[in-house]
Amino acid sequence: MSRKIEPGMAYDTSKLNKVFAFLSILLLITVFWVFLDDYLRPWKAVQIEALKIKREKIDGQLKAAEGAIDQQKMKDLEARLEKADEIIATRKKDIAVVNDEILSLNKLIKEETITSGQLNGDVAATTFDFESASAHGDMKHAEQVLPKLHDLKIKFVASKDRMKDYEARMKKEQKKLEDLNKEVIETENEIKKMTMSRDLLQKAKKTTDMNAIFVIRNSPMVDYLDPTLKIHQVVMENITDDRYFQQVAKVDRCTTCHTFIDQKGYEDQANPFKTHPKLDLMVGIDSPHPLKQYGCTTCHGGEGHRVNDFNAAEHRPQNEAQQKEWEAKYHWHPGHKVALPMMKLQHTESQCLKCHQGVEYIAQAPKLNEGRANIEKFGCNGCHKIEGWEHRRKPGPSLLKVAGKINKEFFKNWVWEPKSFNKHAKMPQFFMQSNNSKPEFVKKNIAEVNAIAEFIWSKSKDYQPFDRYRGGNAERGKNLIKEVGCMGCHGVEGYEEESKKVNAHAGPYLTGTGSKVDADWLVSWLKKPSHYQEDTIMPSFRLSDTEANDITSYLMSLKNKSFERLKFEPMNNEARDEILVDYLSAFDTEAGAKAKLAKMSDHERTMELGFRSVGKYGCYSCHNIDGFADRAPIGPELTKEGSKPISQFFFGIDHTIPHERDAWLKAHLVNPRRWDIGIDKLFKDLNRMPNFYMTEEEADSITLALLGQVSENIPMAGKKNLNQWEKMAADGLKTANKFNCIGCHKVDGFRGDILNMYEDINEGPPRLNDQGHRIQTDWFHYFLSNVYPIRPWLKVRMPSFNLSNEEKNSLVSYFQGISHVQTFEDNQSEVVWEPGERDAAKKLFNNLNCVSCHSTGFTNDPPSAPNLYQAKRRLRPAWIRKWLENPQAILEGTVMPSFWEGGESSEPDILGGDSQKQISALVKYIQEIGYDKLPNSK
Amino acid sequence: MSEDVRLQLNRREFFSFLSVAWIAFTAAVGGLLSLAFRFSYPNVNFEPEMEFLAGRTDEYPPGVDERWKNQFGVWMVKMEGRLFALSNICTHLGCIPTWLPAEIKFKCPCHGSGYYMNGVNFEGPAPRPLERYKITLTAEGKIKVDKTKVFRQEKGEWDNPDSYLTV
Amino acid sequence: MRELINWIADPIRSFPIFTILFFLMLKHYRVVGTKKFAWIAFLLSIPTFFWFAADPNFFLIITTPDNIPISILIILITFLTWFALYQCAVNDARLEQGLTPMEGTPENREKVWTWPNLVYTELFAIIAGTVFLIVWAIIFKAPLEEPANPTWAPNPAKAPWYFLGLQEMLVYFDPWMAGVVLPGVIVVGLIAIPYIDTNPKGNGYYTFMERKMAMTFFLFGWLALWIYLIIVGTFLRGPNWTFYGPFEFWDLHKVVAAYNVNLSEFFWIKGLGRAMPKNLLLRESVGIILSLGYMFGLPPLIARTKWGMSIIEKTGKVRFYILIGLVLLMGSLPIKMFLRWLFSLKYIVALPEWELNL
Incomplete structure (x- = not known):
């Protein structure tokens, strides 16, 4: 303090003033900073860039439009315009007359409008007067008023009449004016037609001008009025966000940056300026999912109401490569505590399931369909309840009579390692996995499998095939398999290429059958599958005895020698007892359990272990087993898997798998037992989900389908409601x-x-x-x-x-x-002929030589086309008509010829060559000759 | 305050620290207040859509087309070489008239107001014709109807080129 | 090194260390309260801070927007404590020499005009505060978390900083005690201070020498208990309210074994080897006796000590007993903490039937 301080002052005022100035300037700078921070938003930069892109595009279009204008014609038109102007100039006097007339008419019309208006008012007022007088019973006054009212009404009508006259005259005069100016008007119209597109484009280009007005409209304080750069949003009442105590209408502001998402013509731009792919399916104004109704986050997830910058919306990269790209370009980082981050792009299809419920197949959602088909193929819904899948059959064959089909040795080896018998097997593998390959576990597993076999055999009902194998020709059988249609459901050894093409999985891949079942069973099965399993979907092909025996012969020739040589280790009683003590000591002490065990006979113990093991591994979830009909499926419910909190997924000690739902699901499907690696678990606590040995693609597709199983509840009005x-x-x-x-x-x-x-x-x-x-x-x-x-x-x-x-x-x-057809269509029992029509029909029938192919009932030639006598009961007449008119249009590649190519008849003499008449006649003929009884019916 | 201090203040030049300080302070506070004022104006609009794209002019047959009536309350009328967008709000008391193609008129069910196809009132209590909305063409040649701008015949506004499209 | 600090940071160790350092600070306040000490401490703290902040886990904690005010608070409190001690040291030195304290010097007793001296500077404070808040608001966005979900509580669910001390107390005390009784007593005690503190010294000037007891008791409660517990609650408590060292990663799955046993269980089952008596009072007799003895037996004993008698002489019996009561209650917190750490003691008196757990 070198300066002198005045008395009564603690500080030197000038110093204080300096401090004040400094602080105030600091405050001013800070306020400036607030303006900037509030005003400079990343999305505005995006919109400016969008404007530039739009401008460039319009420039391109302008050039094209300019080029399209025929310059020569333009010159001609302009010359014509000049001439037209000259012509009009000569008509000046006439035009002046007409204009005067129009002027005076204007005055008249205006005058009459006033008069009319006044009269209108007077009429209304007088009407009220009259009516209220009547209503109040003042008849005298009413009578007084009535003539005045009528008088006024007459005047009003007259006025309106005059008005009509004036207006008609005005119309006439205007037409006259038009005619007088005809040449100019016409030429101008032609010029406008040529330049219209260019003019519109120029107008459009002006809207992208970033001139002074643009700057003012978008400047910091003034932008509350009508900014060009503004947040765009779509509000959907029919689709809501779940905020736990309230459903809130979705608000999507994605279009603030994704400016051209619903406009054609920007397909080649980079995001965010790109047009949405498949615009006529999604987002487009004519699509079933227009932007204004469905928004963006309905399918893509993400924080749709956030706008600030790229990170705000919670975009998620598809893979690591894109993640690095985003980190570099947008400083991308995943947000914390986000309820619904965006779906990775490859998983978007999963969200179709939210609205398209109750259907097995969603058109235009191929990945989702594949995933769901795979879920059915591997039978996930057997062990895991999925709402809406209850009607599907159990994935595995019934074991109610299994003792009559295979032997115990096969069963045990099969259960141990299905793929050792059939590498296409859908049955998953429970044993020798990542978490139970230790010798002591293997010993116990062997005991379990033995016990299961004994148990299942004891529960299995007796089964005797009703037919016997009498020997057959394997080669004929092999051909039959291909011919008859077995391969629609089965892959077959010996037809590997065809099996691959068809890729059927409704039935098992037929390989090694000779090592699995005995011939008698197989013949019976082929003749009548429901004799063995009542609820099987396997149909009968109405095979004759020979055919059935031939096919059996071939299938029995398919052996799996290496599998036959497998000897399953017998049960170690000690291991069995150990497991049983574990079970029995759940609510008892070990000693108590041992005591209980001691009271059980050997057989009882094996049965108990078998029973418990079936329950433990959930065999009953896929196979019908006696006594397990009421059990709940063994696996957790997957109905809301797509919304399951990440904290409920156990990632074990594996840190290589990202903490995301899709990563967990895929890893799980590829190896369900991986989560036990590094965890110290007792035998009874080991994870039990078996391994399906899926390919990565299969696991990916199922993951996608499961991601669609969300808990989001779309209101009825927003869902796809099936008509x-x-x-x-x-x-x-x-x-x-x-x-x-x-x-x-x-x-x-x-x-x-x-x-x-x-x-x-x-x-x-x-x-x-x-x-x-x-x-x-x-x-x-x-x-x-x-x-x-x-x-x-x-x-x-x-x-x-x-x-x-x-x-x-x-x-x-x-x-x-x-x-979209009704159940019944007209089936004439009595055909009504026009005169001459029947003869014409018969003539046509002969000339067109229908019986050359449709020979049944007409000639003895072998038929190569369906029986026409059956057509009446089988087919609808309207369809027969269409078929005759143009078979290729209905069934491309059909052998049925077209007799009316291009609508022209090949028989010009019959019925005057009229195609329609000829076809009608033939249809009637088929109706007439057709049988009324259904074939083979009583 | 002591005399000395006051005298000293008077002798300061205009751009003294004190005046700079007060100017900066006022500006800053003013800025903050204006920010508060700006904040009271919304950045997004939750009101219903007032403008929409209505296809192309050749998609409309001559006469009255009702395809946008339910969604946007607009009749597209093509007559005498013009296409215009009529408001479906009756000028009497605001009901929605019905189009009667057999009688070629709009008739309001509430009190019987009648309008010709061009929207001019001719019967019933309606005091004036139906209003027309602004109708323009976008650069792509699509029709754009803007319901925030209204044209009234009784004010002579039906000659305004924004109130019709030449077809 | 980091492992060592993590280990030391555990309240079992850090609280005694902190308390010891606290008392050392008060004992040698004349050394602490010097500009030299301040500079050295300040210069040493800078590299220490950077070394701490280099650890990603620690960095994550201190840069959480919610925790930044706490860090600022710590710095402020450290400075203010030092400043107080510095002023005390200066004044006490002067008092020893028979001089008046600094506040009593003629320069400092001079009156100045409120306007402009106070008001002008208040304006500066307002502007500076506004600038600070605006800059803060721009740089640290308000943390926007997920929409409120009544079925899922965030982990850890932490109280605001001013209640973290109480939340930490909940570890050691029954919620009734930690949440209602003790905070109530704290408030009542603070209100009572002017009435029990009859020491006329130190009125309007810093001094430690003349107000040893008041300063010690208050600063202990303020720094060693309240502030310390807030620091623990902010930086050292993670998911599931488990202890995590400053450099430890907040692993959700960390489990610390902590099974606590009541005093009555120790006495009857472990000590005497018999079943717990049915009669509630008998069962909790040990704890009851100890508690009663602590609260009602100790004060008369203290009243007979030299120190106690001097207080009674100066302020009277009523004030003495109130003071001792409050001091004993304050001391019950560290005592309980030690009992928990050393013996895994749950409750001294466990009467859940009467909702009374001490």
Whole structure:
């Protein structure tokens, strides 16, 4: 303090002033900083860049538009315009007259409007006066007013009449003016037509100008009025976010940065300026999922209401490579404590499941469908409850009569290591895994498997095949297998290439069969599968004895020698007893358990261990076993797996797997026992999920499907609600999937896997295109239980399935639902002919030589086309018509010729060559000759 | 305060530390207040959509088209070489009239107001014609209807080029 | 080295160390309260801080936006404590020489105008405070966590910093005691201070010499208990309220074995080898006797000591007993903590039937 301080002052004022100045300037700078921090938002930079891109695009379009303008024509038009102007100039006087008339008419109209308006008011007022007087019973006043009212009304009508006159005259004058100016107007219109597109583009370009107005509109304080750079949002009442105590309408602001996401033409830009892929399916204004109704986060997840910068929205990289890219470009880092981060791009399809519920197959969601198909293939739903999957059958074969099918040695070796018998086996492996390969565990596992075998055998009902193998020709059998259609459901050893093409998994891969079952059982099974397993989906192919024996002969020739040589180790009683003591001491002391055990006989102990082991490993979840019908599935429920908190997934000691749901699920599917590695566990606590030896692709697809099982509840109005047809189709598809109809039949281009192995598509099971419009429903219902050959050239047979009435109805309505048809269509029992029509029909029938292929009932030639006598009951007449008109349009590649190519008849003399008449006649003829009774019916 | 101090203050120049301090302080406080004021204006709008794209002019047949009536309350009318967007709010008391194609008129069910196809009122209590919304073409040639701008015939606004499209 | 610090940081060790350092600080306040000491401590703390902050786990804790004010608080309190001791040292030296304390010097007794001296400087404080808050608000965004989920509590669920001391006390005491009784007593005790403190010395000037007892008792409760517990609660308590050293990673799965036994269980089952008596009072008799003895037996004993008698002489019996009561209650916290650490003692008196657990 070198300066003198005044008395009464603690500090030197000038020093204080300096401090004040410093602090105030500091405050000012800070306030400035606040402005900047608040105002300079990363998304604004993105929008500016978007504007530049849009401008560039418009520039491109402008150039094209300019180029499109024929300069020569333009010059001509301009010259014409000049001339037209000259012509108009000569008409100046006339135009002036017309203009004057228009002016005076304007005055008249204006005047009349006033008069009319006044009269209108007067009428209304007087009406009120009159009516209120009447209402109040003041008849005298009413009578007084009435004539005045009428008078006014007359005047009003007159005024309106005059107005109509004036307006008509005005119209006339305006037309006159137009005519006088015709040349100019026309030429100008033509010029405008040529330049319209360019002018519009120029206007559009102006909107992207970043000029002074742009700056002002977007400057810091003024931008509350009408900024160009602003946050865009989509509010969806029908789709909500779950905030635990309230459902809040979703608000998506993604379009603030993803500016062109719903506009065509930006497909080649880099994100965020790219158009959404598959715009006509997603996001596009004409798509089933327009942006304004479904937003973005419905499918992609993420924090849709956050806008600030790239990180705010919780984008998630697809893989490590993209993560590095984002870290460099956007300083990306995952946010903490985010309820719903964005789905990784490759998993987006999983979210379709949220709204598209109750269907087995979602069109345009191939990855999701694949995942769900894989879930069915591996039978995950057997052990893990998934809501909506309850109707699906148990993944494994019934063990209720297994003692009559295989022997115990096979069973034990199979259970121990299924792939040692059949490398295509879907049965997973429980033993010799990452967590139970230690010798003491193996010993106990062997005891368990032995016990299970004994137990299952004791529970198995006796089974005697009803037929015997009498020997057959293996080569003929092998051919039959390919011909008859077994490969729609089974892969078969000896047909490896075809099996791969079809990739069927409804039934097991037939290999080593000779080492598994005995021939008598196999023959009986082939003749009548439901004799062994009542609820099997395996159908009968109506095989003759010879055929059944031939096929059996071939299948029995398929041996697995190495598997036959396997000897399963017998049970170690000590190990068995150890495990039992473990079980029994759950609620008892070890001594007590041992005491209990001592009281049990050897057989009782083995049965007890068998019973417990079946319960422990959950065999009953996939196989029907006597006594386990009421047990809950062994695995945790997967209905809401996609929303399960990460903290509930156990990652063990493995730090290589990222702490994300999809990473855990995939790792789990590839090796379910990995979580026990490094953990000290007792035998009874070891993880039990078996290993399916899935490929990475299969694990990926199932992970995707599971990620779709979320707990988000979309309100009814936002979900996809199936209309009656879609419901019928969806329910029907469940049945068609169960019996693997779609494994053989391509339904409107969908599935039909077996067709992959046929060179000529017409040799395979028929494609069912628009089947609902083709067949009669009562015929179809009958046919499903009374199969008979329809297409004589086919070697492949439609099997006879063991369908319940409900299932038959479901299949019938499946096709109805797809084709939107009513159940019954007109089936004329009495055909009414026009004069001469019947003869024409018969003539056509002869000339077109239908019987050359459709010979049944007409000639003795072998038929190569269906029986026309059956057509009446089987087919709908409207469809027969369409078929005759153009078979290729319905069934591409069919051998049926087209007699009316391009609508022109090949028989010009019959019925005057009129295609429609000819076809009508033929359809009637088929109706007339058709049988009324269904084939093979009483 | 002592005399000396006061005298000393008077002799300060204009851009003294004190005046700089007060100017900066006022500016800063003013800035903060204006920020508070700006904060009271929203950055996003939750009101319903007032403008929409309505396809192309050739997608509309002559006469009255009702495809946007339920969603946006607009009739697209194509007549006498023009396409315009009529508001479906009756000018009497605000009900929604019905289009009667057999009688070629809009008829309001509430009190019977009747309008011609071009929107002009001719019967019933309606005092003036139906309003027209601003209708323009985007650069891609799509129709854009903007319901925030309204054109009234009785004010002569139906000649405004923004109130119709030439077709 | 880090392992060592993690080990030392455990309250079992850090609390005694902190307490010892505290008393040393008070004993040698004349040394601590010097500018030289301050500079040395300050210069040493800078590299120490950077060394600490270099550890990613520690860095994560101190940069959590919620914890930054605590760090600032610690610095402030350290400075203010030192400043107080410095002023005390200066004044006490002067008093020994017979001079008036600094506050009594003519320069410092001079009156100045409120306006502009106080008001102007208050304005500076307002502006500086505003600048600080604005800069803070811009740099440290408010931590936005996930939407409130009534079915899931965050782990750890920490109280605001001013209650962390109480939350830490919950480890050792029954919630009724730690949450209601003791805080109530703290408040009542603070209110009571002007009434029991009749020492006229130190009125308007710093001094330690003339207010040894008041300073010691208060600073112990303030620094060694309250502030220390807040530091523990902020930096050393992680998920599941488990102890984590400053350099330790907050592993969710860490489990520290801690099975605590009641005094009555120690006495009857372990000590006498018999079943616990049915009669509640009999069962808890040991604890009851000890507690009663502590609260009601000790004061009269202390009253007979030289120190006790001097207080009674100066302030009277009532004030003495109130003072001793409060001091004993304050001391019960460190005592309980030690009993927990040394013997895994749960409750001295365990009467859950009456909701009374000491």
